[in-house]
Structure formats: structure tokens, C-alpha cells
Amino acid sequence: MRDILAQPRPVLLGRLRWVLVVIIVIIAPFVMKELEHLTNFGLITQVNRALIFVALAQGLNIVVGLAGLLDLGYAAFFAIGAYTFGLLTWPTHDIEMSFFLAIWVCALVAALFGIIIGAPTLRLRGDYLAIVTLAFGEIIPSLVRNLGDFTFTYHGKEYIKDYNLTNGSQGLTPLGRPDFSFFERLFGLDHGALNVGVKPTFWYFAIVITSMIVLFAATRLNNSRLGRAWKAIREDETAADFMGVDPIRTKLAAFAIGASFSGLAGAVYASMLGAIFPELFRFQVSIFLLIIVVLSGRGSIWGVLIGGLIIATFDGVFLAQILPDIFNGKILPEYDVQSLRWVFFGSGLIIIMIFRPQGLFPPKSTERKAAPPPPAESTQGVQS
Amino acid sequence: MTTLLEARGVSKAFGRLIAVDTLDYTIDNNSINSIIGPNGAGKTTFFNVVTGYYKPTTGKVLFNQHNISGSRPNQLTRIGIARTFQTIRLFNNLTSLENILIGMHHRLKASVFGDIFKPPPVRREEARAHEEAFQLLEYVGLKGYEEHTAKFLPYGHQRRLEIARALATQPKLLLLDEPTAGMNPNETQDMILFIRKLRDERDLSILLIEHDMKVVMTISDKVTVLDYGKKIAEGRPSEVQKDERVIEAYLGRRALEMLKK
Numbered sequence: 001m002r003d004i005l006a007q008p009r010p011v012l013l014g015r016l017r018w019v020l021v022v023i024i025v026i027i028a029p030f031v032m033k034e035l036e037h038l039t040n041f042g043l044i045t046q047v048n049r050a051l052i053f054v055a056l057a058q059g060l061n062i063v064v065g066l067a068g069l070l071d072l073g074y075a076a077f078f079a080i081g082a083y084t085f086g087l088l089t090w091p092t093h094d095i096e097m098s099f100f101l102a103i104w105v106c107a108l109v110a111a112l113f114g115i116i117i118g119a120p121t122l123r124l125r126g127d128y129l130a131i132v133t134l135a136f137g138e139i140i141p142s143l144v145r146n147l148g149d150f151t152f153t154y155h156g157k158e159y160i161k162d163y164n165l166t167n168g169s170q171g172l173t174p175l176g177r178p179d180f181s182f183f184e185r186l187f188g189l190d191h192g193a194l195n196v197g198v199k200p201t202f203w204y205f206a207i208v209i210t211s212m213i214v215l216f217a218a219t220r221l222n223n224s225r226l227g228r229a230w231k232a233i234r235e236d237e238t239a240a241d242f243m244g245v246d247p248i249r250t251k252l253a254a255f256a257i258g259a260s261f262s263g264l265a266g267a268v269y270a271s272m273l274g275a276i277f278p279e280l281f282r283f284q285v286s287i288f289l290l291i292i293v294v295l296s297g298r299g300s301i302w303g304v305l306i307g308g309l310i311i312a313t314f315d316g317v318f319l320a321q322i323l324p325d326i327f328n329g330k331i332l333p334e335y336d337v338q339s340l341r342w343v344f345f346g347s348g349l350i351i352i353m354i355f356r357p358q359g360l361f362p363p364k365s366t367e368r369k370a371a372p373p374p375p376a377e378s379t380q381g382v383q384s
Numbered sequence: 385m386t387t388l389l390e391a392r393g394v395s396k397a398f399g400r401l402i403a404v405d406t407l408d409y410t411i412d413n414n415s416i417n418s419i420i421g422p423n424g425a426g427k428t429t430f431f432n433v434v435t436g437y438y439k440p441t442t443g444k445v446l447f448n449q450h451n452i453s454g455s456r457p458n459q460l461t462r463i464g465i466a467r468t469f470q471t472i473r474l475f476n477n478l479t480s481l482e483n484i485l486i487g488m489h490h491r492l493k494a495s496v497f498g499d500i501f502k503p504p505p506v507r508r509e510e511a512r513a514h515e516e517a518f519q520l521l522e523y524v525g526l527k528g529y530e531e532h533t534a535k536f537l538p539y540g541h542q543r544r545l546e547i548a549r550a551l552a553t554q555p556k557l558l559l560l561d562e563p564t565a566g567m568n569p570n571e572t573q574d575m576i577l578f579i580r581k582l583r584d585e586r587d588l589s590i591l592l593i594e595h596d597m598k599v600v601m602t603i604s605d606k607v608t609v610l611d612y613g614k615k616i617a618e619g620r621p622s623e624v625q626k627d628e629r630v631i632e633a634y635l636g637r638r639a640l641e642m643l644k645k
Contacts, residue, residue: 217500224499224510225492228478232486235475242435244461244490244553253496 029204041321044200050312051207052269055214057292057308058301059261062218064290065299066227067254068234069122070130073137074289077259079281080113081106081266083144083166086276089176092164099178103210103267110263111256118255122248125237137286141278145169171277175270178206203272210268211305214261218301221257230254231299284342288315291345295352297359307360319344388413388589389434389557393443394453395613396429403429405613406443411557411589416579418592418600421610422633427593428470430610431559434591435467436460447557462490464556468546468563470593476535480526480545483534484517487552517552524548524578540571547578551586558582559591564599572596576603601625609633 032043056078063071084106088097097105121132148168152160166172180194196202221227229250232240237247270276296307319341327337352359391409395402404426411417419427432438434445436457444453452460466487475483492513498506521530524544529537534545543563550558563579564572576599583590594600600607601621609617609630617627624630632640 220500220502221496224502225489225494226496226499228482228486229489231478231482232475232489235477236473238437239469239473239475240486241457242437242461242467243487243549244458245486246456246458257496 025208029201033201039321040325041317042200043317044204046313046316046321048200048203048207048272049316050309051204051211052265052272053289053292053312054305054308055207055211055265055268056262057289057296057304058211058214058218059258059265060289061258061293061299061301061304062221062230062261063254063258064293065297065304066222066234067230067251069251069254070126070133071255071258071286072130072134072290073140073283073286074133074258074262075281075283075285076117076137076140077110077114077262078266078269078285079140079144079278080259081110081263082270082276082280083172083266084109084263085267085270086172086175087165089271090167090172091174092167096176099176099271102176103264103271106267107260107264110266111260114256114259115252118252122251122255134283137283141281144278144281166278169278171275173275175274175276177271177274198272198274207268207272210264214264215301215305217257217261222301226250226253234299288345291349295348295359297362300359300361300363303359303361303363315341315345386413387411388448389591390446391430391434391443392446394430394433394440394445395442396426396433396438397441403613404433404440404610407610407613407615409608409615411591412605414583414587414589415605416583416590416592416603418594418604418607419610420594420597420600420607424612425610426613427610428561429613431467431561431591431593434557435465435559458490461553461555464554465559466550466553466555466557467559468543468550468561470561470565472539472542472546474534474542474546474549477533479531479533480521480537481514481517481530483545483549484520484552485513487549488513488517491554520548520552521545524551539566543567543575544578551582555588557589557591559593561593562595563592564594564596572599575599579603 028047029044032047036043056074059077060071060074063069063074085102087093088095088102088105089099117133117136121129121136124132144166145168147165148170150160150163150165151158152163178196180196181191183189184191184194229240229245230253232243232245233247233250233254240250241247292308292311293304295311297303320338324337327335387410389409389411391407393406393408394404395406396404407426407430409430419430421427429438433440433453436452436455436459440453444451446452447460447463447465450463452463452465475486478486492509494506494509502510518527518530521527524547526541526544526548529541529545534542537545547558547560547563560579564575567575579590579592580603582588592600592604604621607617607619607621607624608615609624609627611629611633616629616633617624619627628640631643
């Protein structure tokens with residue numbers, strides 16, 4: 001019956017490949033640590049940042065790549081995740097929730113905001129949606145900036161006066177970190193022995209696990225009832241409606257799940273940095289994530305993983321560290337090479353759009369199937 | 385025979401243009417019904433009213449005795465109305481199999497969490513859906529094309545895939561908008577046989593818009609002629625063919641007079 005699914009696959013090789021990937025992922029931080037003294041920047045820190053961007057891009061890939069909704073304000077959900085974590089763990093607010101609980105609350109809150117923002121706007125299509133999300137991406141950081149001194153008056157009566165919710169543009173610091181004191185007591189270690197602080201190697205593993213959770217959810221969804229509905233909406237919203245897919249609910253689900261990914265990533269990021277401020281979630285972050293998704297290949301989960309790693313490392317290591325070193329040393333001592341950052345990405349985008357509009361690592365279905373299969377009659381014997 | 389669909393005084397106006405004008409129409413269970421008429425007669429508009437894309441300006445549509453006017457297309461698909469399009473509207477970058485599985489969307493029950501964690505019930509449901517999709521593709525003669533991307537299929541295959549996708553929703557009423565458009569006589573003959581087969585083997589009624597008179601006259605149980613949004617004739621194919629108003633609408637008054645002489 002299912003001859004395509006039953007095709008012989010090199011199972012052993014497939015398994016071995018995964019074992020290899022796991023080994024590389026585990027060894028990588030230690031190798032990088034050894035390499036670090038060769039450079040004057042934190043290599044692992046840069047990889048951590050790249051992995052956070054991969055997790056964020058996976059969420060955006062669901063919205064843009066799978067459901068085909070152009071979201072120009074995606075960093076807003078990143079901000080919501082990070083700030084929810086900030087509010088839950090900033091000592092001044094006296095909540096100080098555990099890291100392990102808070103990250104899930106952040107994912108949930110971001111998803112909730114995805115629905116709140118999506119409900120009124122997802123009736124719009126194409127460009128209109130892009131404009132609304134663009135505005136939303138501007139509103140959130142500006143809201144955060146202004147909620148540092150918050151007064152609420154209603155009919156002349158002051159209900160809240162000068163309340164400091166987000167600490168304005170100074171940002172929130174310090175923030176909660178994972179607490180392993182339970183294990184310290186369990187294994188009879190000294191107090192603070194498992195204190196992770198800013199150790200890049202610990203955060204490397206924390207972020208790898210976060211990315212893996214996101215990646216797992218994304219691959220499973222890609223190949224599921226909901227994932228198919230997203231792709232149907234992307235391909236032809238009207239036809240999807242006629243085939244029994246509710247466009248509004250399906251798009252809301254894309255917004256909510258995409259947002260929850262960035263809520264989770266934002267929380268982990270906030271905890272790693274130990275400090276967050278509105279400037280971290282500017283419009284450029286939305287655009288950078290969009291560039292990752294478009295350059296890598298819209299709708300391709302593995303493409304976005306690999307492309308995201310390459311682009312974010314290129315940005316963090318080559319553009320931000322190596323290039324200034326080369327230029328500022330001899331050639332152009334006065335010039336700020338970092339200002340060329342967007343020139344690189346802009347031209348990259350133009351080149352890709354001309355020569356490979358589907359992206360560097362597009363999903364399989366955009367490639368042409370070679371020869372047509374044999375006519376139905378010839379396979380009749382295999383049947384029944 | 386019982387009535388499956390009933391339109392009572394349905395009108396649809398776009399500004400001052402009345403595309404469908406107080407139309408009464410019924411479809412019996414297990415029948416093939418054709419709507420014909422010159423270009424701009426309101427055939428496709430009526431389709432769009434029946435499938436929920438337009439809300440009728442006046443009148444109402446009953447499906448199995450339930451008022452469905454004002455329902456969204458996806459809600460109507462759930463209760464058993466499916467359609468194909470005049471110009472093919474497949475999910476182009478998806479495979480044939482995925483196209484069919486999307487047609488089954490409303491019959492599958494997996495939630496978001498089911499989709500992510502894939503517990504055994506969801507796995508079983510997916511396996512059943514794939515099985516059914518494979519059978520459906522074979523039924524329409526697309527066996528072996530399961531993993532082919534829809535946009536790379538030959539035209540005739542795309543037409544059949546579109547019908548298969550509509551069948552995947554398990555319709556009680558299947559609306560086909562010019563299914564033989566752009567087909568050669570052989571392909572058209574195959575389509576005629578296929579539409580008959582659908583009515584006989586699957587418990588459904590078919591509503592057809594068609595320009596090819598050979599198709600209409602061969603397979604229809606009932607033919608309805610629209611002109612300027614109004615019904616000008618209705619009946620068995622042989623009756624409609626002789627109707628004076630139909631000849632006038634299609635060929636003009638002079639032709640009618642010449643025929644009479």
C-alpha cells in the first residue's frame with residue numbers, strides 16, 4: 001500500500017548521523033573554550049546568542065514560513081517573554097519565581113499576547129497585516145520604556161500612583177538565574193558550588209536544550225494536522241476556507257505558537273544576560289530574524305536552524321569582531337565598520353532574491369520531482 | 385427522493401448589479417444537476433452563495449432543512465458541502481498527499497498538544513488518514529503521484545486532484561465549477577464517466593456548472609438555465625433543449641425566429 005513510506009532507508013547511517021550530531025553538540029563548548037584564548041571575544045557567548053536567535057527564528061518561521069503571515073514586529077514577543085521573566089524574577093517585585101517555572105509562564109504569556117494581538121488583526125491579509133505588526137513591534141518597547149513611572153487616574157481619582165513596573169529605559173537587573181541549591185544539598189556540596197552565574201558553558205547547554213525543545217515542537221507541528229492547515233492558509237487562504245480549514249483559528253494558532261517560542265527564548269535570554277532593557281528589542285531585531293528566515297528558506301525548519309546559526313554567528317563574530325579588528329588596525333582606523341552591518345544583510349537579501357528566491361535551504365516540496373511514476377496499471381499487481 | 389439543498393428566493397446584488405435574482409432552486413439526494421447560461425448569468429455567484437463565500441442579499445439557503453445562509457465556507461464544508469474551482473486552486477507547493485490530507489482537516493481531531501507529542505490515538509488517526517488519502521488518490525487515478533508537488537502535475541491530473549481533495553471532506557453535495565474546461569474530447573469523456581461514478585458509488589449529489597453541452601446533456605438529471613441571474617428554464621435535458629427562451633438566450637431572437645420557420 002504505502003510504497004513511498006516503505007522505501008528502504010539507510011537506517012544505520014541515519015542513526016549514526018544523529019549520534020555524531022549529539023557528540024559534536026556536547027564536545028563543542030569545550031573545544032570552543034580551548035579556542036577562546038586565541039581570540040579576544042567570547043566565542044561560546046557568541047554561539048549562545050546565535051542559538052537564541054535560532055530558537056526565535058523557529059517561532060517566526062512558523063508565522064512567516066509555514067502560515068505565510070508577514071510579521072514585522074516579531075521582536076515584540078521576544079520582549080514580552082524577556083520582560084515577563086524580568087517581572088517574575090526581579091527582586092524589587094518580590095515575586096522571585098523559580099527559573100524553571102518562570103520560563104514556561106513566559107512562553108504562556110507570550111502565546112496569550114499572540115492571541116490578543118492576533119484576534120483583531122488577523123482578518124487583515126498581506127501588507128495590511130505587516131503594517132499592523134510593525135506598529136505592534138514599536139508599541140511594546142515604547143510601552144516598556146514608559147511603564148517605569150505609571151500613574152492611573154480614573155474620574156479624578158488616582159488608583160495607581162508612580163508605580164514602577166518595568167524600571168523604564170534603565171531596564172531590569174539583576175534577574176533570576178536557575179537555582180540548583182537543591183542538588184547542592186542532595187550531594188552534600190558547599191553552598192554556591194552549583195551557582196551558574198554567567199558561566200558560558202552552562203548557558204550553552206541551557207540554550208541548546210531550549211532550542212531542542214523548540215525544534216522538536218516545530219518539526220512535529222510541521223508534519224501534523226495543524227501544520228498542514230498552516231501551509232494550506234499560506235498557499236491559498238480562500239481555498240483552505242472551502243476545504244474546511246478555519247482561517248482565523250489557524251492563523252491565531254500560528255501567532256500564539258510562534259509567540260510562545262520567542263517567549264521561551266526571551267526568558268532564557270533574559271536570565272542569561274541578567275539584565276534587560278527596552279533597547280534590546282528594537283525594530284532591527286525583528287528585521288534580523290526575518291532575514292534569517294528568508295535567507296535560510298521560508299518554511300524549512302532545518303534550513304532555519306542551519307541558516308540561523310550561520311547568519312547569527314557571521315553577524316556576531318565576523319561583522320562585530322573580526323572585521324573591525326582588520327579594518328581599524330591598519331586600513332581605516334577612524335571608520336566604524338559596524339555601520340556596514342545592514343549593507344551586508346541588505347545586499348545578501350537582494351542576491352538571494354535574484355538567484356535563489358526560495359532561500360538557501362528551502363523545504364523539499366519546492367524542488368521539482370524528476371520523472372513521473374509508472375502509470376497506475378503497472379503497479380496493480382502489487383496492490384491487494 | 386428527498387431534498388438535499390433548497391434555495392428560497394435567493395438574490396445576490398453587487399451594488400446595483402443583481403447577479404442572482406430571486407432564485408428558487410432545489411437539489412435532490414443522489415442526483416446530478418447542471419446550471420448553464422451565458423457568461424455573466426450568475427452561475428458562479430450562485431455557487432459562491434451556496435458554499436458560503438457570499439451571504440445572500442435576500443432569501444435563504446436550506447441544507448438538510450437547516451438554514452445555512454450566513455455560514456462561513458469552512459463551516460459548510462464541515463456539514464457536507466465541497467467544491468472545486470473554475471480556475472484550479474490547489475495548494476501548489478504541497479504534495480498531492482498533503483492536498484488530500486488538508487481536505488480531511490475537519491474530520492481529524494488532533495489538538496495542538498496531540499500534534500506535538502503524538503500520543504498513540506493521534507498516530508493511529510494520522511495513519512488512518514494517510515491510508516484513506518492513498519485510497520482516494522487511487523480512486524481518482526493518481527496512484528503513484530502521492531509525493532508529487534501539486535504545481536508540477538499535468539493539467540488533467542490537477543483537475544482530478546482538486547476533485548479528490550473535495551471528496552476528502554466527505555461531501556453530501558459536491559459543486560464542480562466547469563470540471564471539463566480546457567480538456568480534450570477524450571479527457572472530457574473520462575470526466576463524464578467519472579462524475580457518474582461519483583454519484584453511483586458515493587452517497588452524494590453533484591451541482592455542475594458547465595459550458596460543454598455534450599457533458600451537460602449526457603449526465604444531468606436536471607438542467608437549469610440562468611440568464612441575467614434569473615431562472616429561465618428547468619427540467620430534464622431533453623426538455624430544456626427545446627425551450628424557446630433558452631434558444632433565445634443563447635442564440636438571440638432572430639435565431640429563434642429562423643428556427644421556427
